[in-house]
Amino acid sequence: MKKWFVNLNIRSKFLYCFVGITITFLLVIAILLYSVAANMILDQTIEQSQETIRELSLNIDHYFNLVQNSFEYIASNNNVQAELTSTDPFRSDGKEVFSYFSIPGQIRRLLLQMYSSVYMNDINLYGYNGASYVLQNGYSDIVYDEAEIESYAKEGNGKCVFYNDEEETGHIHVAKLIKDSLTMEPIGILQASIKVSYLDKMTEKVKLATNGKIILLDNNRQAIINDLGVDTIDLESYVKENSGAFIYTTEEGKYWCVYQVSSTTHFILIGLIPVSYIHQGLKDFQRITAMVIVIGIIVCFMLSKKLAKLIVEPIEKTSVAMRQFADGDFTIRLPEGRTDEIGNMNTVFNHTIVQVETLLKKVVGAEAISKDMEFKALQAQINPHFLYNVLDTINWMARKKGEENICHMVTAISNLMRGSISNKKSMVSLKEEMNYVRDYIYIQETRYKDRFNTYFYMEEKLNEFQIPKMTIQTLVENAIVHGVENATWECELTISIEKREDRAFILIKDTGVGIEPEKLKNLMEKGDEEEKTAERTHTNLGLYAVKQRLNYVYNGQAQIEIVSELGKGTEIRILLPLGEMKEGDITWN
Numbered sequence: 001m002k003k004w005f006v007n008l009n010i011r012s013k014f015l016y017c018f019v020g021i022t023i024t025f026l027l028v029i030a031i032l033l034y035s036v037a038a039n040m041i042l043d044q045t046i047e048q049s050q051e052t053i054r055e056l057s058l059n060i061d062h063y064f065n066l067v068q069n070s071f072e073y074i075a076s077n078n079n080v081q082a083e084l085t086s087t088d089p090f091r092s093d094g095k096e097v098f099s100y101f102s103i104p105g106q107i108r109r110l111l112l113q114m115y116s117s118v119y120m121n122d123i124n125l126y127g128y129n130g131a132s133y134v135l136q137n138g139y140s141d142i143v144y145d146e147a148e149i150e151s152y153a154k155e156g157n158g159k160c161v162f163y164n165d166e167e168e169t170g171h172i173h174v175a176k177l178i179k180d181s182l183t184m185e186p187i188g189i190l191q192a193s194i195k196v197s198y199l200d201k202m203t204e205k206v207k208l209a210t211n212g213k214i215i216l217l218d219n220n221r222q223a224i225i226n227d228l229g230v231d232t233i234d235l236e237s238y239v240k241e242n243s244g245a246f247i248y249t250t251e252e253g254k255y256w257c258v259y260q261v262s263s264t265t266h267f268i269l270i271g272l273i274p275v276s277y278i279h280q281g282l283k284d285f286q287r288i289t290a291m292v293i294v295i296g297i298i299v300c301f302m303l304s305k306k307l308a309k310l311i312v313e314p315i316e317k318t319s320v321a322m323r324q325f326a327d328g329d330f331t332i333r334l335p336e337g338r339t340d341e342i343g344n345m346n347t348v349f350n351h352t353i354v355q356v357e358t359l360l361k362k363v364v365g366a367e368a369i370s371k372d373m374e375f376k377a378l379q380a381q382i383n384p385h386f387l388y389n390v391l392d393t394i395n396w397m398a399r400k401k402g403e404e405n406i407c408h409m410v411t412a413i414s415n416l417m418r419g420s421i422s423n424k425k426s427m428v429s430l431k432e433e434m435n436y437v438r439d440y441i442y443i444q445e446t447r448y449k450d451r452f453n454t455y456f457y458m459e460e461k462l463n464e465f466q467i468p469k470m471t472i473q474t475l476v477e478n479a480i481v482h483g484v485e486n487a488t489w490e491c492e493l494t495i496s497i498e499k500r501e502d503r504a505f506i507l508i509k510d511t512g513v514g515i516e517p518e519k520l521k522n523l524m525e526k527g528d529e530e531e532k533t534a535e536r537t538h539t540n541l542g543l544y545a546v547k548q549r550l551n552y553v554y555n556g557q558a559q560i561e562i563v564s565e566l567g568k569g570t571e572i573r574i575l576l577p578l579g580e581m582k583e584g585d586i587t588w589n
Contacts, residue, residue: 430466456495550576
């Protein structure tokens with residue numbers, strides 16, 4: 001039977017399967033409709049109940065936020081801060097008569113402003129220095145556990161903590177640790193008792209459904225409001241997120257429960273809707289089910305042949321197109337007018353052909369580019385080596401003729417080229433950098449003869465400190481180009497590197513012509529450089545670029561300052577932290 005079915009064409013398979021599915025459909029349609037109806041009613045009921053519980057939770061949160069804001073206002077009051085840090089605190093039992101302008105009198109009025117007998121039983125202020133203020137409406141039989149209050153207050157660490165005691169006094173307690181506004185050290189505790197009866201009045205106005213109930217749990221999962229009337233409420237295993245729904249079973253029956261966790265107190269507000277209430281709306285759907293079964297028998301057989309044609313023919317066309325594509329025909333396309341799965345499949349097929357064709361073109365182009373890049377890379381490697389060989393040849397010829405100055409000049413040029421071109425490291429030690437600087441200055445001293453004298457100073461313990469390559473050389477070049485070159489007198493160039501506390505201090509100083517303020521601003525802020533001329537050439541890396549690079553490498557901790565005065569010279573001062581380089585941008589030796 002299995003082999004026979006497998007060998008059938010798709011059209012026959014579809015017809016046989018459709019008949020079997022139709023019979024199965026008629027058997028399960030009643031269950032499906034009932035399930036759909038039940039889910040619709042359930043979803044609607046839960047959604048409405050969740051919205052109701054959410055609004056009630058927001059109202060309760062608003063209520064607790066008022067208490068919290070009042071506590072914040074009292075704790076930050078200057079008189080309260082002064083009283084709780086006083087060496088002569090006031091101790092009250094709630095019955096004293098205060099002077100209007102005294103600090104105790106002002107604190108008493110402040111507590112009265114925040115106190116409301118509608119929802120508060122009492123409010124108390126305690127100081128670690130012994131200060132005590134008690135405010136309550138009439139006689140209160142609540143006995144407070146001071147250790148428990150202090151424990152909850154410290155748990156909040158300055159925030160209000162709401163908790164429900166185990167004595168079932170009909171109150172919710174709130175405690176706040178008061179800290180010194182200057183030292184942030186704990187100096188006292190503000191505590192109040194809130195009437196649960198006030199919350200009962202808020203929940204009495206909320207109607208979830210017939211026989212619906214509301215439960216409010218504290219942080220310890222103890223009931224504050226309990227319409228369910230049971231002794232214990234084991235709901236902790238159901239509450240996993242800030243809101244949701246679950247089924248809870250009691251002796252009275254099953255309930256759908258929707259809950260909302262308070263963002264202020266983290267109390268859990270739960271609404272319970274009887275499952276029997278939801279099932280009352282399903283009777284109409286039972287009659288509809290019978291009608292759907294009869295209509296389904298007629299429609300299913302009428303549509304079977306039509307659907308077979310609509311589904312099988314596009315699949316056959318797709319099969320033919322895939323064979324042509326496999327044979328290398330990239331011009332084949334399938335119609336894309338349909339919006340069902342067949343249409344989506346045709347769109348994907350056509351898009352795939354375009355992508356494959358484009359990819360083949362890219363592969364061919366990439367191969368050509370790769371060959372061109374390999375050639376340029378090889379050429380880039382050959383050119384520097386060719387220049388080094390030429391310079392070595394010139395050096396050998398000059399040494400053979402005894403021209404030591406030419407030998408030194410060629411060696412210096414070669415060293416500078418190797419440092420700037422062949423050395424791939426972005427960071428070098430100060431010792432390496434100063435070698436580049438000495439080679440560069442030797443070339444310039446030879447060029448300018450006796451126009452300037454150079455003085456070097458560097459502490460040996462900074463030899464291995466890493467800086468961006470060609471940093472000091474660039475600044476020295478700027479000093480010569482902008483300061484020494486145009487001077488008509490003999491100049492001095494000083495390069496000093498020393499350690500100052502936890503920083504490296506670099507000084508490049510010249511006694512040249514100085515730099516005009518506007519030109520100096522351009523060099524520092526815009527990175528503008530003078531254009532190269534036949535008589536003047538230097539690196540295209542300006543002071544602005546050096547400053548930006550140092551700030552990046554040293555995490556913004558590098559400091560660079562330039563002081564210049566026309567006719568007297570220029571100083572460049574740099575402070576670099578000895579341990580603030582960016583990880584990955586340094587090569588340590």
